[in-house]
Amino acid sequence: MKNAEIAKIFYEIADLLEMQAVQFKPQAYRKAARTLEGMSEDIEKVSGEGRLTELAGVGEALAGKIQEYLKTGKVKHLDELKKKIPGNLDELLKVQGLGPKRALVLYDKIKIESIDDLEKAARQGRIRRIEGFGEKTEQDILKGIEMYRLGTKRMLLGVALPLAREIVEKLKSLKEVKRAEIGGSIRRRAETIGDIDILVTTSNPSKISKFFVSMPEVERVFAEGDTKSSILLRNGKQVDLRVLKEDEFGSALQYFTGNKDHNIKLRNIAIKKGLKLSEYGLFRKAGSKRIAGRSEEEVYKKLGLQYIEPELREDQGEIDLALKNKIPKIIGYGDIKGDLQMHTKNSDGVNTVKEMAVAAKSMGYEYISMTDHSQSEKIANGMEPERLLKYIQGIRKAEKEVKGIRIFASAEVDIKSDGSLDYSDDILKKLDIVTVSIHSGFKMEKEKMTQRICSGLQNKHVDIFNHPTGRYINRREPYEMDFEKVVQTAVKNKVHLEINSSPERLDLKDSLIRKAKELGADFTISTDAHSVDGLKAMEYGIAMARRGWLTKKDVINTRSLKELPKYFKNLK
């Protein structure tokens, strides 16, 4: 997919235009770049179908540049701009605090073209002598270079959310703090997180800010003000704090939750109504009287919109639907009745069936499903048919012992390279639920992989397709396949798609969930726990389902035990 490459080009054009003080075009290029980054569909496909100008922020001119890049691998406009300002601009701008305007000055005055140039100049004290720069700026640039060189990646949601909750608890322990809430991409439950955003309401802002910037784990303070502070923790994570008054809580949380494009759209709606929206509230332009701000619900309502759940605030059509009151009620965090994928000591898990069942029961589940690995998974201690039969007996026994929770005997069965399954039908029919996965041969070409998966899904016992794309966030790309065809095959054969809640997988991801739903799919959400502790990951999977616009009805394991059998072939 060339989406990201083209986004990068648009960002670079935007920066070069901004250097020349061109008005508005930089925002236009950046808006289009964000659209490209946020979409899951291949831009080449969109272009092929003549739908480029349907993309938000893409008009005739940018559609032309996208086509140009797809055809020639170049965008002339960028090459032209680069003639005026050569050098490694996109690298330079990754230094925090250095934007297009000052980068241009550095190039004009002392020919800075790269990070290495920049570092040398700063160390030699040549930057402080430039008009508009100074000693502090020079130091900040060096620190910025150091940070850039650390090359910090975006955090997994599974890392960021617990960390954010800890900080929130800490802030809540102060008696001056009325409310402390997580904002930003964590509140929207994005799969990866750039920084930790926290909102506090209080009547004593300076006290809170002082406390925040002097916490023991603070490495650096980027900024400290009355309503906004920003720090770097020793663990390398950035935390932004906004401090506002209690009666501004709603508008402040709305602002700080974002995303950026969602905010801009809301603010434009306000403008059209003769209003103004900011973190301080919704105001009448004339007279500046405040008409909302205490709660988010109030802000959306006064703008003429249905309330929008944070997970949907991605500028992916939610605002248009909210204007028409047409956003569906998405699945809730309490709607799950059981967990349908987990591993035990029988393969590569660390707990016994009984231990998993006791833990699940205490979480209020009505049922769980054991899905230990099939025989080809030698490194994961996959089970030979004989051992599988004993495993099933063990599950029946554990179920009698634990009582009060149904334990399904299932397995995570490999779809082998030729598309056959890792157990014969004679074995598969002994399981309550059959789930299948791709665990090897990831490098297969698209056609073959699609064929392989589809033949696996057509087996008459198969119920669930696990972690359907096989990706590991930041570590392994999804395997190549024709997603539409796979989903269509799943739908036709009544195979449910798993939303794997494991934070490094989150597979299916949000945009593909939404797409699969449009294609008629239904889903299970499961943790793939390899220990009792792993069962807690369910909230991440539910978050993805919400971001994929799923309702309770779309997810099979929201059903009670009684309703469940009709969704699984061997249980019918």
Add this chain to the structure above:
DNA sequence: GCCGTTTTCGGCCCGACTGTTTTCAGTCG
């Protein structure tokens, strides 16, 4: 460069913090 239940021209989100400035531009959220 994009876009449209007040517009196909004339708007384009709004505000905080910092350093180097005598009043604000640049950068970031």
